[in-house]
Amino acid sequence: xxxxxxxxxxxxxxxxxxEGTVKALDGISLELKRAETLGLVGETGCGKSVTALxxxxxxxxxxxxxxxxxxxxxxxxxxxxxxxEMRAIRGKxxxxxxxxxxxxxxxxxxxxxxxxxxxxxxxxxxxxxxxxKAVEMFHLVGIPDPDRVSKKYPHELSGGMNQRVMIAAxxxxxxxxxxxxxxxxxxxxTVQAQIxxxxxxxxxxxxxxxxxxxxxxxxxxxxxxxxxxMYAGVIVESSKTRVLFENPRHPYTRSLLQAIPxxxxxxxxxxxxxxxxxxxxxxxxxxxxxxxxxxxxxxCKVEKPSPTSVEAEHWVSCFRYDQGD
Amino acid sequence: xxHNLPTLLQVNNLVKDFPIREGVFRRxxxxxxxxDRVTFSIDEGETLGLVGESGCGKTTVGRAILRLVEPTAGLxxxxxxxxxxxxxxxxxxxxxxxxxxxxxxxxSLDPRMSIKDIVAEPFVAHGRLKGQALRDRVxxxxxxxxxxPQHLWRYPHELSGGQRQRINIARAIALSPRFLVLDEPTxxxxxSVQAQIxxxxxxxxxxxxxxxxxxxxxxxxxxxxxHRIAIMYLGRVVEIGPVDEVYDNPAHPYTQTLLAAxxxxxxxxxxxxxLISGEMPSALTPPPGCHFHTRCPLVQETxxxxxxxxxxxxxxxxxxxxxxx
Numbered sequence: 001x002x003x004x005x006x007x008x009x010x011x012x013x014x015x016x017x018x019e020g021t022v023k024a025l026d027g028i029s030l031e032l033k034r035a036e037t038l039g040l041v042g043e044t045g046c047g048k049s050v051t052a053l054x055x056x057x058x059x060x061x062x063x064x065x066x067x068x069x070x071x072x073x074x075x076x077x078x079x080x081x082x083x084x085e086m087r088a089i090r091g092k093x094x095x096x097x098x099x100x101x102x103x104x105x106x107x108x109x110x111x112x113x114x115x116x117x118x119x120x121x122x123x124x125x126x127x128x129x130x131x132x133k134a135v136e137m138f139h140l141v142g143i144p145d146p147d148r149v150s151k152k153y154p155h156e157l158s159g160g161m162n163q164r165v166m167i168a169a170x171x172x173x174x175x176x177x178x179x180x181x182x183x184x185x186x187x188x189x190t191v192q193a194q195i196x197x198x199x200x201x202x203x204x205x206x207x208x209x210x211x212x213x214x215x216x217x218x219x220x221x222x223x224x225x226x227x228x229x230m231y232a233g234v235i236v237e238s239s240k241t242r243v244l245f246e247n248p249r250h251p252y253t254r255s256l257l258q259a260i261p262x263x264x265x266x267x268x269x270x271x272x273x274x275x276x277x278x279x280x281x282x283x284x285x286x287x288x289x290x291x292x293x294x295x296x297x298x299x300c301k302v303e304k305p306s307p308t309s310v311e312a313e314h315w316v317s318c319f320r321y322d323q324g325d
Numbered sequence: 326x327x328h329n330l331p332t333l334l335q336v337n338n339l340v341k342d343f344p345i346r347e348g349v350f351r352r353x354x355x356x357x358x359x360x361d362r363v364t365f366s367i368d369e370g371e372t373l374g375l376v377g378e379s380g381c382g383k384t385t386v387g388r389a390i391l392r393l394v395e396p397t398a399g400l401x402x403x404x405x406x407x408x409x410x411x412x413x414x415x416x417x418x419x420x421x422x423x424x425x426x427x428x429x430x431x432x433s434l435d436p437r438m439s440i441k442d443i444v445a446e447p448f449v450a451h452g453r454l455k456g457q458a459l460r461d462r463v464x465x466x467x468x469x470x471x472x473x474p475q476h477l478w479r480y481p482h483e484l485s486g487g488q489r490q491r492i493n494i495a496r497a498i499a500l501s502p503r504f505l506v507l508d509e510p511t512x513x514x515x516x517s518v519q520a521q522i523x524x525x526x527x528x529x530x531x532x533x534x535x536x537x538x539x540x541x542x543x544x545x546x547x548x549x550x551x552h553r554i555a556i557m558y559l560g561r562v563v564e565i566g567p568v569d570e571v572y573d574n575p576a577h578p579y580t581q582t583l584l585a586a587x588x589x590x591x592x593x594x595x596x597x598x599x600l601i602s603g604e605m606p607s608a609l610t611p612p613p614g615c616h617f618h619t620r621c622p623l624v625q626e627t628x629x630x631x632x633x634x635x636x637x638x639x640x641x642x643x644x645x646x647x648x649x650x
Contacts, residue, residue, distance in 0.1 A: 043517060044515050158604050161604075189583065189587060192586065197600060217516075217590055218587065218588030245590060255517070257590070259519070261545040266569075269524050270524055272520045273517045276487075
């Protein structure tokens with residue numbers, strides 16, 4: 001596969017804390033092709049952000065420890081790089097945008113200047129050229145009157161505008177991979193729709209691959225080509241987006257989809273998942289979902305299920321996925 | 326639905342202005358109209374959903390009804406009483422019938438009080454119960470919201486988000502109120518926990534014949550819980566009507582864009598792709614005429630000058646837009 005951009009194999013990230021070892025990721029494997037958008041979904045604390053930070057080498061050590069068979073990105077194994085080499089890749093070939101654009105931006109510099117600085121770090125250009133390129137990027141991300149906005153400070157701009165600035169800054173180095181961690185969660189739905197539309201257009205234009213982290217399955221349906229569902233540090237199911245919504249196989253994915261209030265059908269009671277998310281210091285044995293699973297059987301309690309192919313490009317980590325109908 | 330039931334709450338032309346203070350002496354330099362002549366009514370046993378984007382004034386409406394902020398003008402009639410003419414002491418008595426559940430489940434619970442004391446506080450404050458009777462009642466309330474008795478001695482920080490919200494609900498229903506303002510009660514929760522809380526609220530409404538004002542920005546949740554909905558934009562209600570009718574036949578261009586902007590899980594849902602540009606203007610300088618005209622795709626000359634009057638679309642369904650005249 002010449003088109004492969006990122007391959008993560010058996011990623012384990014643990015945090016050594018006072019209370020015990022938090023086994024945040026328990027063997028994550030994923031692949032991403034060029035220009036593909038992969039959604040990483042799951043509820044709070046399931047390890048979506050930790051997965052992204054582990055790939056980027058941003059897990060502080062100590063208390064964290066990242067172990068993997070490989071994190072292969074565009075011809076290099078990121079695990080073998082030293083700090084300097086990793087820093088050269090981060091921001092240039094892999095960029096990241098966060099949930100709160102206002103906190104990711106520096107409050108004491110105008111947004112144009114900040115963007116120009118990022119451009120100058122990655123491309124050896126003069127201050128003036130950097131500024132010019134920043135204004136160009138602002139124009140590209142649909143900021144009205146980019147010249148004037150570039151002189152504003154983050155607090156003078158709305159959340160949606162700040163997120164556009166972030167996207168402009170991060171895409172300026174034309175990265176091969178963009179990691180977007182809940183980029184629209186803090187925005188109103190009309191603004192969210194605008195930002196999603198914008199990202200869709202830009203990643204197509206620049207052929208950027210995206211790991212899109214979100215808890216909102218609706219957003220996944222809008223923007224992602226493929227989706228991986230996470231639960232308690234494990235990818236339980238992955239497939240093409242449409243397939244996941246039409247033919248979810250993992251009991252967790254099914255319950256999650258059912259728990260969302262729908263716009264079309266009207267039901268009186270929402271089906272719920274019994275119990276609560278387990279502690280990752282003492283995760284359940286075997287399949288981490290088994291204590292809450294209605295299909296759980298004896299092997300589920302002992303053995304960890306490995307990804308099984310259900311159909312082309314559709315993987316599910318469950319012993320009893322065919323028992324659910 | 327509850328068409329034959331009597332009206333429990335009538336809100337007429339409710340206005341709330343916040344003073345804007347400037348300078349060393351905090352002189353009042355102007356005012357911000359957060360709520361602009363809002364009118365609606367809620368029947369007994371009914372849920373009215375109040376939707377809008379951040380900053381549209383929906384939370385202020387909820388607070389003004391309970392006089393947690395003093396309304397500037399208007400009329401609030403609850404069960405025959407004109408609330409705005411009551412003395413603070415009389416209002417306190419009425420509040421036993423009207424309670425609120427806030428969005429953030431942790432900041433609305435005193436971290437130094439045990440769960441038992443938190444749920445008992447309404448009885449103590451109103452001198453209703455003490456001793457064994459109080460202890461029994463608190464235990465019963467905990468059971469009603471689906472919590473085990475061992476939680477009585479715990480403190481808020483020991484509970485999960487969903488459990489904290491259950492405690493907030495237990496406290497709100499302690500004095501057997503008739504009316505609850507639910508201000509984004511599930512916005513801080515994961516979908517699987519949200520489903521549990523929404524089911525709990527539905528059960529309580531049925532068992533205790535509660536009337537809800539359900540405030541949310543989440544259109545799927547609002548659709549699930551409401552009998553009727555009111556859509557707010559920049560301080561004004563732009564459309565109000567029975568929930569299915571508004572979702573099937575949105576009359577106001579803002580409602581249409583809002584519904585079109587929801588990221589859809591229902592992949593085949595028919596919808597007009599109808600993205601609006603721009604963001605909500607500042608409430609400090611609201612545009613003249615129709616507040617929505619700066620973003621409206623169908624804007625006409627009149628919209629920029631004249632505020633639209635309410636137009637009747639169907640039974641109980643009305644919207645404020647010039648195009649509907």
